[in-house]
């Protein structure tokens with residue numbers, strides 16, 4: 001342990017921790033929103049003890065992943081790799097070793113190094129000899145195993161631990177270049193591609209997955225386009241009956257909740273659309289307002305002339321407006337006197 005080594009190691013761990021803090025803050029922003037995260041960072045710790053503790057815990061977890069666990073997260077903790085196995089079949093493109101070309105593997109003697117046939121235009125005598133010697137192209141140098149971050153031997157076939165980093169492909173290509181053999185002994189291919197030489201990107205399964213994916217994207221686009229900027233919940237206050245007023249109207253008390261999904265604060269107005277003879281009266285009188293990306297609640301009376309009510313339980317339609325523009329409509333029930 002020299003001072004130089006200590007400085008290097010310390011710097012490495014400081015950098016790891018810095019990256020972990022960045023990732024954990026981004027992760028936290030997914031859960032509680034970016035505004036909230038910025039607020040936690042800016043304001044005193046005492047105001048956000050819970051949020052601050054979450055940041056520290058997440059940062060520490062990510063730091064441990066970087067500094068200690070690494071590929072063990074991919075092989076034993078992360079469920080994604082395990083799920084992927086379910087989706088593979090013999091036609092799936094994966095990082096694969098060409099066992100047809102590579103086996104039987106065996107070390108070559110320097111004197112038998114050959115010209116690459118593809119580059120030379122025709123197969124060299126030495127190359128033919130090596131085939132005649134019944135040795136495959138894999139020279140069993142084990143470089144593909146040494147460079148593998150999860151420590152597997154891809155020559156044993158597709159394995160759960162493979163994270164498709166393609167490091168073994170690059171390492172093997174370099175070896176093939178040095179021994180003047182065609183590259184691609186380890187390549188992106190399917191089992192059928194290797195066995196039959198029939199490599200297809202599109203097969204029934206990929207087409208089916210693509211169709212499902214496009215349907216899901218379509219549904220999502222549709223939902224986004226139909227999504228209203230303000231979500232309104234308008235419910236009759238439980239346990240209360242309708243009341244007959246002196247002016248001949250029937251009133252019901254409601255509770256409303258406004259969820260503003262926009263980045264602007266809004267002043268909201270309610271209007272009765274069906275029947276259009278009634279009035280919507282906010283308790284307290286002031287027009288409801290709702291800040292950007294937040295919600296607000298309140299109570300209101302709806303009053304409808306008795307003659308406009310058809311039965312004891314009526315369906316009514318309320319329009320929600322902001323700056324005179326109709327944002328959305330809400331249906332609710334209105335109780336009148338039983339006829």
Ligand code: SF4
Pocket residue numbers: 097102105137138139140141142143144145155171172175185186
């Ligand atoms: S790097 Fe290529 S040649 Fe070397 S052992 Fe792996 S597959 Fe065989």
Ligand code: SF4
Pocket residue numbers: 095144147148149150151152153154161162163164165166167168169
């Ligand atoms: S080096 Fe990468 S691609 Fe190759 S076997 Fe290992 S994890 Fe898979």
